[in-house]
C-alpha cells in the first residue's frame with residue numbers, strides 16, 4: 383500500500399533550554415501542503431511549541447523565508463515533498479526554531495542612512511508622479527526576506543565591513559531614485575560592495591530579483607570606469 387504520510391525534518395532550537403540545535407521528524411497525512419501549510423499543520427496537530435513566522439501567505443511579506451533542503455525559499459510558495467529538511471535562514475541569529483532575528487538588520491538601514499536624501503525642491507515634488515529609470519522596476523520586488531544575506535558566501539552577521547546583498551539592493555534603489563541626492567557609489571564602496579567582485583553571484587532571491595545583475599553590477603561597473 384502506498385505510504386499515506388509525508389515525512390519532514392524540522393530544525394528545533396530554543397536558546398533558553400537547548401544547548402544545541404536538534405532535528406525533529408514529523409509525519410503528516412499525505413496532502414498537497416505548502417511548506418508553510420505543513421508547519422501550520424504540525425503546530426496545530428502535532429507540536430504547538432514549534433515557532434515560525436509568516437503573515438500574508440501569498441508571497442508578499444517575505445516573513446516565511448526558511449531554508450528548504452539548504453536553499454532559501456518562501457515557505458508559503460514552496461510545495462512540500464517527502465523527506466524535506468526545513469531550517470531557519472543561515473547566517474542570522476535564531477530566536478527560536480525557524481524564527482530569525484530581523485531587528486538588527488532593519489535597524490542597520492538607519493545606521494547606513496538607506497532612505498532617500500532629498501532637498502527642498504525634491505520634497506516639493508513629492509505629489510508629482512515619479513519618473514524612475516526602467517532598471518528601477520527590476521528591483522522593486524524586494525520582500526525583505528533576507529534570503530540573499532543567508533545565501534551570500536561573504537556575509538557574516540551583523541555585516542561589519544561588508545553590509546551584504548540586501549543592503550546593496552536598497553543602495554541601488556536609491557541610486558536609481560531621481561529624487562535622491564546622496565552619492566550612493568561612494569557609500570557602496572564604504573559598505574564593502576567591492577568584495578562582490580570575487581563572488582560567483584551566489585546570493586539568491588526568492589522574489590526573482592537579479593541581485594548581482596541588476597543592483598551590484600551598477601556599482602562595480604561604475605568603479606571600473608573610474609579606474
Ligand code: FES
Pocket residue numbers: 436437438439440441442443444445446447456457458459
Ligand atoms: S507568508 Fe508572506 S511571503 Fe510567505
